[in-house]
Amino acid sequence: MTDKEATARIKINKLLEAAGWRFFAEGSTPANIRLESNATITSSDLDAFGENFEKTGKGFIDFLLLDAKGFPLIVLEAKSEGKHPLVGKEQARKYAESQNCRFVILSNGNLHYFWDLARGNPYLITSFPTPDSVTGYRQVTPNPQRLIEEQVGDDYIALTLRPNYQSEAAWRNEAERPDYIKANKLRFLRPYQLQAVHVLQQAVQDGKERFLFEMATGTGKTLTAAAVIKLFLRSGNARRVLFLVDRLELEDQAKKAFVALLSADFQSVVYKENRDDWRRAEIVVTTVQSLLFNNKYQQLFSPTDFDLVISDEAHRSIGGNARAVFDYFVGYKLGLTATPRDYLRRFDSAKSGTRDPREAERRLMLDTYRTFGCENSQPTFRYSLLDGVKEGFLINPTVVDARTDITTELLSEEGYAVTLTDDAGNELEETYKQREFEKRFFSDATNQLFCKTFLENALRDPISGEIGKAIIFAVSQHHAAKLAQILNQMADRMYPAKYQSDFAVQVTSQIADAQQFTINFVNNNLLGSANFLPAYKTSKARVCVTVGMMTTGYDCPDILNIGLFRPIFSPTDFIQIKGRGTRKHDFREQLFDDAIKDSVTAPNKSAFKLFDFFANCEYFETEFNYDETLKLPKPQSKGSDDPQPPPPPGGTYAHMGDDLIASLQVEQITAEGMKIDRMFFEKFEDAVRDNATIADAVEAGQWDRVIDYVNREVFDKPTEYYSLDKLRKAAAVDRRLGLREILEKVFGLIPRFKSKDELLEEEFAKFVSDAKPDEAEAIPAIKNFFKAYATSHAVRGIIESGHFTDLATNPYFSTRDFTAVPAKYRALIPNYIKDYVSLNQFAP
Structure with missing residues (x-):
């Protein structure tokens, strides 16, 4: 046996045993691995197996994996490490057919493929499926034709909620119908949502198993996903569905939506550690972080446990290490995204370089489209913001482009130069480029100017006349606190004794009950309601100041103002933030006085304002009309003729003492690093694990906030002077580590750094x-x-x-x-x- 053959055999044996397959009986439990038809082996045979594990006198030896009754279940075709496992594909097919086996595993110890002969092509897997999982998977006999021929109309979800709705008198009476729909919470698919399902059915007919829906924020991706889930479960092409989200707050939101839409036919649960509820449910919702933690997805699930995997906000929930979770499961895959690939249509990566933030976004988007098998980078179905606006379902923003001299200079190629005075009274000039500014510089004068401009120009509520509900996006938690304080002070002067510092609220991870604040803002009871008009339920708090908590998946249709009080460098973030205001709304739904209702002249939301102080819209080259441009007074600043600080003293160090080197030893440091380096890394681990703000944000999957916080509050402090470069050296890995990867290791989301x-x-x-x-x-x-x-x-x-x-x-x-x-x-x-x-x- 060659080394490559022996190594492959050892690896395959370990993978089989790890997945619960048995070469030998364990008590009353029989073995469920057999070598070829009628072949038997002993433990000594297994340790020293022949001259060549692929060949015997009778031909090729295959592993035959058996079900609980001893019948053939899977043929495992093993190749040596030097051969690609797919070379044994046809050979394995013949053997599987002769044994009446539906499933094949092809492996060379490093690469493995799971092949369902009834479904399609071999699928790359990272671990072997368990016996119970494949037995359950076998219960679903895929019948794509049933899925293709299933009749899906606009009432596909409504029929689950109320199967006989069409025969009821209140439905048949057109005058009563709107109230009947509202009372029974019936949901009907919009034309484009129905089209998305039909396009997917056509893609299945064309032999596709992966699909990508690119649908703008506010177009009802979850409702569309519910229709797809029902289609797969009802047609018998799925036994269980996994719905992946990228943030903790979206987990419960998705579960509630599926319960509201599909609970009459299917059970939905949120996956929780050490509980088997998911085994009894058809729809399982979880975050990718939950599955990544200590590689739980490999320990607790088998690749064949889910027949359909749906990735919400796919560009996020399959990015980085999360991709491993998504790829782990065999079966149909559907991605949902609100970020159009065309958003980077004019971005030239060759000219901009790999450090440009748009380059990472470009690669992520391309990878998303490739993952879902979209030829020519075209999604399976697309419905853009402009489509939604044209057809009357969404609203375009009114962009308020309000630049100051500071923000204009900041976003130039050279960056923004500001003269500061140090503790000794020396004047120092520093240049703040885009990323640095986001962490370090915001003057009180500029913040006050932003807030004043916002309050003077914000859209008013059409019922109460007060400032329309708003979300403002700040640079950091510290900046959010500053802005909330300034807004509350200004609101007191505008509306004396009306708000008592409840006008603006900081909603960030440092704030207790911040997640509940976001829910209360949607339900119009944040810090109270009906502050101006007793019969009108609208939140007393008018402005939520956040950093990143209210971006993806946050539905608050009566938002009238969005404030970008910081530069944004991610196209995905920009799309999501802007999308918070695009939903339509009838403000009379919150009014409980019919007399006042009749007097409201403009009850429907027809616009929202996007306050852009950093030329973000121009930065991303959007096609929105700049309906309103404000000229702001120039901030007072020192001129450019200020004297420059002297250069640091030069020269060399001359040794003037008597002591000289007496001996010299050279030690080669191994890959393990010096002890002080390892201790440095361990101290950093303790420091961030003990920080509740970091731990909570990691658990919620809010990585932008985690990284911002660590850069701002942990790095370069006088106590330890932690820095990314030092941590990279201390980790002693033969490649460059990113901060997110380091933090994932610290919190157990990955077991170790890969070489x-x-x-x-x-x-x-x-x-x-x-x-x-x-x-x-x-x-x-x-x-x-x-x-x-x-x-x-x-x-x-x-x-x-x-x-x-x-x-x-x-x-x-x-x-x-x-x-x-x-x-x-x-x-x-x-x-x-x-x-x-x-x-x-x-x-x-």
């Missing part, structure tokens, strides 16, 4: 899954090229310049290595890596 080669292997496995190379014998050469191009700047330069003769002297990747790569992969791999692989993670 550079482990990440390369994972990226290559994704490439293989995507490209499906047929040239099995060339896989080692293709992998070698993939790794060299991803990790070596020199190799990339040679390939991109076309100076292939330089490979002759390259110690990392030679001319012979390059010629061994099939011609089509020499072009395919560089293009693939540019689009889908972040090279920054492989830097030392």
Whole structure:
């Protein structure tokens, strides 16, 4: 047996045992692994198995995995590490058919595929399914034709809520119908939502198993998802559905929606650790963070536990390490996103460089579209904000472009220069570029100017006449507290004795009950209600000042004003924040006096204002009309002719003492690092784990706030001087770590830092899954090229310049290595890596 064959055998045996398969009986429980038909083995045979584990005198040996009754369940075709597992595909199919097996596993110990012969193509898996899971999975016999032919009308959800609604008198009477629908909470699919379901049915007919719905915020993605879930469960093409969200507050919200829409037919639960409720439910809702923690998704679930996985806000819930959770499960996949890929249509990544925040967004979006099998980066179904506005379902913003000299200079290429005075009275000039400004600089004068401009120009409530409900997005929690204080002070002067400091409320993770505040704001009872008009239920608090809590999935249709009091660098964040105001609303729904109702001249929300103090709309090149531009007074600042601080003293250090070096020793530090480095990292772990603000935000999946807080409140403090560079060195990993990855390790979301080669292997496995190379014998050469191009700047330069003769002297990747790569992969791999692989993670 060769080393590669022996290694593959050991790995496969361990994977089988880890998944609960047994080579030998355990008490009264029989073995459920057999080698070939009629073949038996002993423990000694297993330890020293033949000359070649793939061949015997009778031919190829397969693992035959049995069900609880001893009947064939899965054929496992094993290959040596040097062979791609898919080379055994047809051989395994024949053996499976001869054994009346529906399922096949193809593995070489490193790459594994699960193949449901009744469904479609082999699916890349990271662990083997358990016996119970496959037995349950077998209960669902996929019948795509039933799914395709299922009649889905606009009342598809209404029929679940009230199956006989059409025969009831109140429905048949058109005058009574609106009140009947409201009283019974019937939900009907809008034309575009119905079209989305029909497009998915067509995609299934075309042989697709992955789908992506790109639908603008406010268009009812959850209702559409409920229709898709019912379609799969009702047609027998799914036994259980997993609905993934990326934030803790969206978990309960989604569960409540599915209970309200589908509980008459299907049970919905939120997955909780150490509870088996999910096994008795058809719809399981959870956050990706819950499953990532200590790799729970691998420990508690089998790849075949869910037949349909839906990823809400897919670009977030499958990003980074969360992608592993999504890819782990076999079956149909649906992604929902409000962020259109075309949003970056004019972004040139080659000119902007890899550090531009839009580059990460671009790669994330491309990866999302690739993950869901969207050819030519086109979603399965698209319904944009402009579509919603055109058809009367959504509202476009009125952009209030209100720039100051400070914000204009800040967003220039050079950044914003400000002269400060240090403790000794020395004047120092500092330049604040975009990211630095977000963390460090906000003057009181500028904050007051923002708030004054906002209050003087905000839309008023059409019923009560007070400032319309608003959400303001601040730079940080400290900045949010400042803004709330200024707004409350100004509101006291505008409306004496009316608010008692309840006009503006800070809603951030540091605030107790902040999540409940967001719910109360929607329900119009935040800090009280009906402050101006007793018969009108609207929140006493008019403005919520937040950082990131009220971005994704927050539905408050009576919002009239959105304030961007900070620069935004993520297209996804901009789309989400802007989307908080696009929903339509009839304000008479909150009014309980019919006489007043009749006097309201404009009860329907027809616009909302987006206050943009940092040219965010221009930064993202939106197509909205700038309906209103305000000229603000110039802030007072010092001129540019102020004297510059003197340069630091130069020169060298001259040793003037008597003592000289007596001995010198050189020690090579291993990959484990110095003890002081390891202790430094451990102290950092303790510091952030003990911080309740960080822990709560991590649990809620609010990574933007976590990273902002650590950068601002933990790094570069006089006590320890923690910094990202120091932590990278202390971690002693052979590649560049990001702050999020470090924090995920600290909080147990990942068990350890993966090495550079482990990440390369994972990226290559994704490439293989995507490209499906047929040239099995060339896989080692293709992998070698993939790794060299991803990790070596020199190799990339040679390939991109076309100076292939330089490979002759390259110690990392030679001319012979390059010629061994099939011609089509020499072009395919560089293009693939540019689009889908972040090279920054492989830097030392």
